[in-house]
Amino acid sequence: MMLNKVQLLPLRMKGSVHMMKIDFSGSITNVCMLVQCLRASHQLAGRGSCRHICSQSRVMERGGATCSENLSSIFPPVRNHSIRSLSSPPSFCYRKNLARGNVSHMACRSMSSLQGTKDRYQGLWVNLAYPQEEQDIQNMTEDQFHLLLTESLLRWRTEGLSCVWLKVPISHSRFVSVAWRQGFEYHHAEGKAAVLNLWMKPEAESKVPQFATHQVGVSGIVIKEDSGEVLVVKDKNRSHSLWKFPGGLSDLGEDIAVTAEREVFEETGVRAEFQSVLAFRQQHTLPGAFGRSDLYFLCRLRPLTFDLHPCSEEIQACQWMTLTQLRQEVETTSMTLRLADVVQKGLTHGFQEVDIGATEMASIYRGLKFNLFHRPL
Amino acid sequence: MMLNKVQLLPLRMKGSVHMMKIDFSGSITNVCMLVQCLRASHQLAGRGSCRHICSQSRVMERGGATCSENLSSIFPPVRNHSIRSLSSPPSFCYRKNLARGNVSHMACRSMSSLQGTKDRYQGLWVNLAYPQEEQDIQNMTEDQFHLLLTESLLRWRTEGLSCVWLKVPISHSRFVSVAWRQGFEYHHAEGKAAVLNLWMKPEAESKVPQFATHQVGVSGIVIKEDSGEVLVVKDKNRSHSLWKFPGGLSDLGEDIAVTAEREVFEETGVRAEFQSVLAFRQQHTLPGAFGRSDLYFLCRLRPLTFDLHPCSEEIQACQWMTLTQLRQEVETTSMTLRLADVVQKGLTHGFQEVDIGATEMASIYRGLKFNLFHRPL
Numbered sequence: 118m119m120l121n122k123v124q125l126l127p128l129r130m131k132g133s134v135h136m137m138k139i140d141f142s143g144s145i146t147n148v149c150m151l152v153q154c155l156r157a158s159h160q161l162a163g164r165g166s167c168r169h170i171c172s173q174s175r176v177m178e179r180g181g182a183t184c185s186e187n188l189s190s191i192f193p194p195v196r197n198h199s200i201r202s203l204s205s206p207p208s209f210c211y212r213k214n215l216a217r218g219n220v221s222h223m224a225c226r227s228m229s230s231l232q233g234t235k236d237r238y239q240g241l242w243v244n245l246a247y248p249q250e251e252q253d254i255q256n257m258t259e260d261q262f263h264l265l266l267t268e269s270l271l272r273w274r275t276e277g278l279s280c281v282w283l284k285v286p287i288s289h290s291r292f293v294s295v296a297w298r299q300g301f302e303y304h305h306a307e308g309k310a311a312v313l314n315l316w317m318k319p320e321a322e323s324k325v326p327q328f329a330t331h332q333v334g335v336s337g338i339v340i341k342e343d344s345g346e347v348l349v350v351k352d353k354n355r356s357h358s359l360w361k362f363p364g365g366l367s368d369l370g371e372d373i374a375v376t377a378e379r380e381v382f383e384e385t386g387v388r389a390e391f392q393s394v395l396a397f398r399q400q401h402t403l404p405g406a407f408g409r410s411d412l413y414f415l416c417r418l419r420p421l422t423f424d425l426h427p428c429s430e431e432i433q434a435c436q437w438m439t440l441t442q443l444r445q446e447v448e449t450t451s452m453t454l455r456l457a458d459v460v461q462k463g464l465t466h467g468f469q470e471v472d473i474g475a476t477e478m479a480s481i482y483r484g485l486k487f488n489l490f491h492r493p494l
Numbered sequence: 495m496m497l498n499k500v501q502l503l504p505l506r507m508k509g510s511v512h513m514m515k516i517d518f519s520g521s522i523t524n525v526c527m528l529v530q531c532l533r534a535s536h537q538l539a540g541r542g543s544c545r546h547i548c549s550q551s552r553v554m555e556r557g558g559a560t561c562s563e564n565l566s567s568i569f570p571p572v573r574n575h576s577i578r579s580l581s582s583p584p585s586f587c588y589r590k591n592l593a594r595g596n597v598s599h600m601a602c603r604s605m606s607s608l609q610g611t612k613d614r615y616q617g618l619w620v621n622l623a624y625p626q627e628e629q630d631i632q633n634m635t636e637d638q639f640h641l642l643l644t645e646s647l648l649r650w651r652t653e654g655l656s657c658v659w660l661k662v663p664i665s666h667s668r669f670v671s672v673a674w675r676q677g678f679e680y681h682h683a684e685g686k687a688a689v690l691n692l693w694m695k696p697e698a699e700s701k702v703p704q705f706a707t708h709q710v711g712v713s714g715i716v717i718k719e720d721s722g723e724v725l726v727v728k729d730k731n732r733s734h735s736l737w738k739f740p741g742g743l744s745d746l747g748e749d750i751a752v753t754a755e756r757e758v759f760e761e762t763g764v765r766a767e768f769q770s771v772l773a774f775r776q777q778h779t780l781p782g783a784f785g786r787s788d789l790y791f792l793c794r795l796r797p798l799t800f801d802l803h804p805c806s807e808e809i810q811a812c813q814w815m816t817l818t819q820l821r822q823e824v825e826t827t828s829m830t831l832r833l834a835d836v837v838q839k840g841l842t843h844g845f846q847e848v849d850i851g852a853t854e855m856a857s858i859y860r861g862l863k864f865n866l867f868h869r870p871l
Contacts, residue, residue: 293667306683396868
């Protein structure tokens with residue numbers, strides 16, 4: 118697709134309104150892009166109206182188009198190239214000498230756009246922390262970034278992308294609201310970067326998955342099988358201070374079994390070894406979960422040490438308690454009591470009756486492993 | 495704590511360097527705050543050095559302090575109040591008339607700071623979407639917000655807060671990097687808002703929980719108990735196109751059982767009813783999970799309809815398959831085969847042997863319910 122001819126002809130000049138005619142031969146698609154570029158430029162400059170561009174553009178008989186616009190609102194030239202192939206959408210730079218009553222020069226450059234890498238869902242990942250080809254993002258003003266993003270979006274729309282992802286370092290956060298004005302929203306953020314995204318197919322429902330919907334907590338039920346005692350604690354600083362099994366939230370990337378062993382040790386000083394999952398709970402709208410849901414796993418552990426060294430900051434009380442004592446306890450929850458029943462069944466009939474055991478298996482993704490939990494076969 | 499006397503005395507004036515003496519009686523703590531305020535103001539104004547303030551401040555015998563500073567770099571007055579109680583930290587406004595060779599006036603106002611609500615962990619939540627007392631956040635420049643945040647942090651530090659949370663609407667994202675320069679980082683973000691936080695006790699390990707660490711996926715294993723057939727699909731657009739049970743990611747706030755029923759219907763057109771969880775898998779560093787971990791639940795479902803209407807966009811193939819066929823299938827995964835074994839055991843010995851059943855229970859948080867999954871007792 119070639120842009121064969123570009124002429125910039127002054128039409129009339131009346132007060133501050135300078136009309137011009139853009140006359141070129143090219144496809145209708147290219148004319149539409151031209152008009153979009155000009156409109157974006159006008160909006161960016163925030164001066165004058167861009168309606169002229171649209172209302173007065175029309176396709177001409179010879180396959181080109183004429184487009185008149187209010188030159189007084191054109192922002193200053195950015196960079197000039199000679200007219201080149203229009204296989205990519207164009208943007209325009211202007212040199213005008215309105216004082217002399219004519220338009221002396223108009224140059225066309227191939228549009229510059231943000232660089233990224235495609236994923237297998239036809240999504241494009243752009244990381245503003247990485248240098249962009251010919252673009253010094255770090256020192257850009259918000260207006261310059263707005264133009265660059267506008268131009269990039271025009272190109273990406275023609276490329277049929279499904280979704281654009283924008284990873285923005287926290288130091289560049291001034292660009293976040295620029296992107297938001299173009300339709301982007303936060304997908305997620307953590308530490309020193311935010312990831313925004315824009316679904317590019319408004320006619321189709323977004324297929325972008327929500328970011329992590331759950332936090333995961335794990336309790337360790339440490340059982341002395343000979344005496345039928347279990348390890349229980351009372352948390353400090355809680356409105357409901359109830360006897361419970363020691364436990365807490367999983368760290369990112371931490372296996373359920375590891376969380377159980379770690380939390381038991383941190384809270385009570387007891388070393389114990391993961392055996393199985395006995396139960397799990399799914400709960401929504403839990404306070405302190407930042408609007409996410411909660412999955413809580415209750416695991417069976419075998420004690421390796423028995424002395425108690427409770428964490429003074431977090432734990433108000435800590436003890437070995439028989440199941441009989443625990444079941445008579447007023448200051449506990451129905452979930453803890455239910456688990457006491459599960460443990461009792463295990464002690465009476467063997468834990469194979471209640472265990473949900475873990476087996477390590479190989480993932481379809483090379484090098485990855487996972488734990489599959491199910492009833493022993 | 496009272497600020498009894500404030501005097502601003504010109505000391506010397508030499509070229510552009512105007513030294514002044516701030517003379518007041520007050521506690522040492524208040525002097526330190528004064529110095530910090532002045533330093534922050536200097537940094538904000540970006541003019542001149544603030545070293546004079548620190549190096550030349552010293553505690554005086556009578557319980558006050560003297561502090562000299564480079565007046566030429568003082569930013570313009572913001573607001574004036576008469577001298578008032580210093581139960582809250584002070585900030586200063588200046589009216590200077592250096593042209594006349596003297597400092598005519600100095601006023602002290604009680605510091606303005608961002609408003610928020612405390613949580614039970616001594617954390618303060620500040621939402622910039624809400625109007626702040628006497629502060630028009632929306633129209634603030636980055637410099638003005640920097641000063642407001644500086645003043646707020648000074649106050650919060652004296653209040654012994656453990657953590658400050660800043661909810662920033664996407665339209666105000668220019669304030670994010672301002673907050674970052676004061677030590678804040680993203681905790682999470684979604685849609686039109688980001689939440690930043692700052693742990694206020696550098697001497698103690700941060701107790702701020704990570705935001706949601708897991709995505710949750712659910713498969714439905716729909717079983718025709720009379721014929722021993724299960725419902726399997728092959729996904730479109732996958733590098734590994736393998737026979738699997740229909741399934742997908744849970745929406746935020748969606749129960750495992752609901753996801754199973756929804757995904758089976760969306761992918762195959764079959765209506766089915768949740769019975770139990772048969773297995774679950776925990777996996778980390780899974781592609782497409784945005785760096786979060788994955789929990790995947792495999793559920794047993796009873797079919798309510800049998801005709802197949804597979805989703806043309808997502809599903810390449812869909813059929814009822816006997817367990818014998820599935821176990822001979824090359825194009826499947828070890829996890830699917832393991833589940834075939836679990837289902838086979840259920841068909842042979844009764845599903846009570848393999849089920850992990852759900853019971854709805856009441857939460858300790860009023861009005862909340864949850865599902866607890868464990869072996870039938």
